[in-house]
Amino acid sequence: xxxxxxxxxxxxxxxxxxxxxxxxxxxxxxxxxxxxxxxxxxxxxxxxxxxxxxxxxxxxxxxxxxxxxxxxxxxxxxxxxxxxxxxxxxxxxxxxxxxxxxxxxxxxxxxxxxxxxxxxxxxxxxxxxxxxxxxxxxxxxxxxxxxxxxxxxxxxxxxxxxxxxxxxxxxxxxxxx
Amino acid sequence: xxxxxxxxxxxxxxxxxxxxxxxxxxxxxxxxxxxxxxxxxxxxxxxxxxxxxxxxxxxxxxxxxxxxxxxxxxxxxxxxxxxxxxxxxxxxxxxxxxxxxxxxxxxxxxxxxxxxxxxxxxxxxxxxxxxxxxxxxxxxxxxxxxxxxxxxxxxxxxxxxxxxxxxxxxxxxxxxxxxxxxxxxxxxxxxxxxxxxxxxxxxxxxxxxxxxxxxxxxxxxxxxxxxxxxxxxxxxxxxxxxxxxxxxxxxxxxxxxxxxxxxxxxxxxxxxxxxxxxxxxxxxxxxxxxxxxxxxxxxxxxxxxxxxxxxxxxxxxxxxxxxxxxxxxxxxxxxxxxxxxxxxxxxxxxxxxxxxxxxxxxxxxxxxxxxxxxxxxxxxxxxxxxxxxxxxxxxxxx
Numbered sequence: 001x002x003x004x005x006x007x008x009x010x011x012x013x014x015x016x017x018x019x020x021x022x023x024x025x026x027x028x029x030x031x032x033x034x035x036x037x038x039x040x041x042x043x044x045x046x047x048x049x050x051x052x053x054x055x056x057x058x059x060x061x062x063x064x065x066x067x068x069x070x071x072x073x074x075x076x077x078x079x080x081x082x083x084x085x086x087x088x089x090x091x092x093x094x095x096x097x098x099x100x101x102x103x104x105x106x107x108x109x110x111x112x113x114x115x116x117x118x119x120x121x122x123x124x125x126x127x128x129x130x131x132x133x134x135x136x137x138x139x140x141x142x143x144x145x146x147x148x149x150x151x152x153x154x155x156x157x158x159x160x161x162x163x164x165x166x167x168x169x170x171x172x173x174x175x176x177x
Numbered sequence: 178x179x180x181x182x183x184x185x186x187x188x189x190x191x192x193x194x195x196x197x198x199x200x201x202x203x204x205x206x207x208x209x210x211x212x213x214x215x216x217x218x219x220x221x222x223x224x225x226x227x228x229x230x231x232x233x234x235x236x237x238x239x240x241x242x243x244x245x246x247x248x249x250x251x252x253x254x255x256x257x258x259x260x261x262x263x264x265x266x267x268x269x270x271x272x273x274x275x276x277x278x279x280x281x282x283x284x285x286x287x288x289x290x291x292x293x294x295x296x297x298x299x300x301x302x303x304x305x306x307x308x309x310x311x312x313x314x315x316x317x318x319x320x321x322x323x324x325x326x327x328x329x330x331x332x333x334x335x336x337x338x339x340x341x342x343x344x345x346x347x348x349x350x351x352x353x354x355x356x357x358x359x360x361x362x363x364x365x366x367x368x369x370x371x372x373x374x375x376x377x378x379x380x381x382x383x384x385x386x387x388x389x390x391x392x393x394x395x396x397x398x399x400x401x402x403x404x405x406x407x408x409x410x411x412x413x414x415x416x417x418x419x420x421x422x423x424x425x426x427x428x429x430x431x432x433x434x435x436x437x438x439x440x441x442x443x444x445x446x447x448x449x450x451x452x453x454x455x456x457x458x459x460x461x462x463x464x465x466x467x468x469x470x471x472x473x474x475x476x477x478x479x480x481x482x483x484x485x486x487x488x489x490x491x492x493x494x495x496x497x498x499x500x501x502x503x504x505x506x507x508x509x510x511x512x513x514x515x516x517x518x519x520x521x522x523x524x525x526x527x528x529x530x531x532x533x534x535x536x537x538x539x540x541x542x543x544x545x546x547x548x549x550x551x552x553x554x555x556x557x558x559x560x561x562x563x564x565x566x567x568x569x570x571x572x573x574x575x
Contacts, residue, residue, distance in 0.1 A: 012412030016419040023423030030430035037437035044444045050456050057463055058453065105465035111458040112465075131496075135482070142474055142503050145466070150504035151517060156497055167504075175453040 061173060065146045068100070068113050068172045077115060077170060081147070086137035088126040088163065094119040103171070114148070115170040124149070124168035127160055134161035146171045198391055200372040201287070202313025202320055204271045213283040218372070218391055219400055220290035221313030221320035223269040226334045239267030242289065242401055264331060266291060268400055276402030287400035293390045294324050295331060297370065302329030306365035308358055310351075312373050314342045319373075321351065323358055325365070342374055355381065474503050480551060480574065481520050487548045488524060494541070497523040497569065518573035521556070528568045534560045538570045545572070 071077050074097055083090040098116040102109060118124050128134035131154070138152050149165040197212050202221025211217065225239055244265060266289060279285040294309050301307040305327060312321040319342055323335040335358065339350035355378075359365055367381045371388040453459075481499055488494045500521040529537055538560050542553045551574055559571035 008412045012416045015416045019416070019419050019423050023426060026427050027430055030427070030434055034430070034434050034437055037434065037441060041437060041441050041444060044441060047456065048444060050460075054456065054459050054463070058459065061462075062453075103465065105461050105468065108461045109458055110462040110465045111454045112462060135485070138501070139478055142478070142501075143471065148504075150502070151500055152503050153498060153500040156495075173454070 061145070061175075064144070065112075066170075066172045068174055071100075071115060071170065071172050077117065080170060083126055086128075086140055087133050088128050088137050090124070090126050091119050100172075102174075111174045113172050113174060115172065116168070117170065118168055120164075122167050124165045126163045126165070128163065129160065131156050131161040134163050138163060141165070198388060200290075200313060201272070203315055204269060207272055207275055211279075211283075211285055213285065215285045216391075217285060217287040218290050218293070219268060219272065219287050220311065220322070220372075221315070223272050224289060224291070225267050226291060226322075226336065227265045228331055228334055238270050240270060240273035240402065242266045242268060243398060264291065264295075268402075272400070273402040276400055288391070288393075288397045289400060290391075291324070291334075292397050294370065297368065297386060297390050298324070298326040298331065299329050301326065301366055301368070304328070304366050306362040307368060308355065308362065308365045309368045309370060310355070310373060311370045314373065317341060319347065319350075321354060321373075323354060325358065325362060348376060348378070351376065352378070474501075477501055477503075477519050480549075481522070483549050484520070484522060484545060484551070484574075487545060488522075493527050495525045497525050499523075518556075518575055520574040521571060522574075523569060523571045525563070526568050526570065527566055528562065534562060534568050534570075537568060541570060542572060 066080055071080060074095065077097060078090065078092060078095070081090070095117060096119070100113040100115045103112040103114050104110060116122065126134075126137070128137060134154055138154065141147055142149070142152065148167075148169045148171060150167040151165075153164040153166070155162045155164065197215045199206070199211055199215050199217050201207060201217045201219050201223055204223070206223075268287075268289075272287065276287060290311060294311055298307060298309060307326045309324040309326065310321070311324065312319055318338045319340065321337050321339045323337075324331060325333040325335075335354070337354060339354065340347045355367060359367075359381075365382075366384065367378070368384045368386055369376065369378070370386045370390060375385050478501060481501055485496060485499065488496050498521075500517070502517050502519045524541065526537070526541060528534065532540075535555075538555050542555055545551070545553055553572050553574055556571040556573050559573075561569040563569050
């Protein structure tokens with residue numbers, strides 16, 4: 001048989017082969033892209049679920065813990081403690097604020113900075129007009145997420161109550177706002 | 178389906194140098210005795226041809242053959258510019274009927290003589306005009322075919338019937354035919370080919386060519402006996418189907434990808450504003466806060482309060498100080514958990530005459546234990562006599 005008469009067949013065969021080859025390449029390429037996208041979607045769904053699960057905590061932190069930008073000087077730190085709202089008096093003259101240090105947990109960062117401060121060494125001393133008020137103030141202070149102290153001592157002397165908060169520190173988040 | 182041997186040809190079998198050659202010019206030749214594996218060269222009355230013309234009325238009963246280009250294997254620009262056209266040919270129905278059976282049963286196959294002529298013409302492609310004479314000498318007449326080529330391109334065929342070769346007027350008829358052609362194409366080369374017996378024709382620029390032109394290096398086009406020729410649109414339809422199928426697959430892929438893309442975009446959009454810190458850090462922070470165990474501190478506070486109320490209700494006892502450990506065991510803050518009791522309480526009480534301070538202290542601890550249910554211990558060296566009248570007792574709860 002001659003090439004001449006089979007030319008349309010050969011051309012058709014060549015075109016079909018070319019088309020199938022290209023289509024196959026395209027299909028493989030698209031399959032890879034689709035798989036990539038599927039992986040991305042799964043990762044993103046997981047991420048979204050994690051974020052959603054974290055949302056209540058995030059809201060809580062947002063509401064109860066300052067960010068480091070809020071604690072740029074002593075005035076703002078003292079204002080943040082806000083002893084007045086518990087009817088406590090804070091002697092500001094002896095206050096020393098140490099350099100903040102990052103808080104880690106099991107060697108991993110928590111995104112929290114610790115601002116240790118005290119007006120009597122490492123302790124923060126606050127005075128209340130009466131014992132019951134100091135007791136109530138202690139309860140509220142120790143439940144605050146942005147305040148940490150290792151021990152609270154309440155002294156009852158001559159009608160005034162003094163609250164010693166040992167190793168007192170204010171906490172702030174490094175999160176973006 | 179696709180018959181590959183038909184497509185590529187059976188080269189060894191169709192090699193005419195190996196088989197016998199027989200010239201077939203009349204229907205009677207087909208019926209005659211042909212040896213097995215013969216290659217039949219079809220010419221004369223068994224075939225009609227037309228260059229770039231509508232078919233003759235005779236072709237209504239003749240069977241059309243695959244179209245040939247009117248030149249062979251010439252894809253030069255010149256040939257294309259001359260607008261190569263197809264050579265239409267048809268074979269006698271009697272031949273067509275028998276092609277398949279003869280091929281299958283005895284390996285006899287048929288080739289058109291015109292293919293060999295076209296191939297031969299390529300030797301003269303540098304000449305402007307070449308006139309190739311071919312034909313079949315029957316007993317009653319000679320089928321005389323003239324092919325006119327321009328630079329190897331077939332432009333015209335003239336089929337005629339003249340006197341038989343044995344007739345005295347044979348040469349005259351030939352000259353008459355040639356002269357009328359040469360009048361149209363002056364100065365043309367004349368080529369005289371087998372199976373016409375060689376003839377001396379003085380006065381012409383003449384070449385004589387023997388039967389070797391029917392020997393093929395490559396398989397020639399075999400005659401096709403099928404009355405319904407294969408649909409020439411089939412290759413195009415098949416290709417179109419492949420293209421459409423490929424496009425469909427591609428379109429499905431693209432739509433699947435677009436869908437995935439949209440899903441992803443929606444997922445990223447719905448939570449675009451929630452990123453405040455990497456999730457790992459937030460999880461560590463949550464773990465850390467759980468480790469802080471505020472419930473434990475709350476419980477201590479409640480215990481201390483209970484004790485405080487009991488002591489406050491007592492007419493003689495007075496609380497001097499209360500200490501509360503607010504750092505839980507799991508607290509990982511940089512300040513080391515000091516080994517201190519959970520709750521410490523210092524009580525001032527009047528001393529009772531006749532009882533040792535230790536006895537008095539344990540009396541108070543027992544009373545508090547009975548009232549609160551808590552386990553209390555008097556601290557080592559926790560009993561101090563302040564004055565004759567007063568004792569200071571420090572009690573710990575772990």
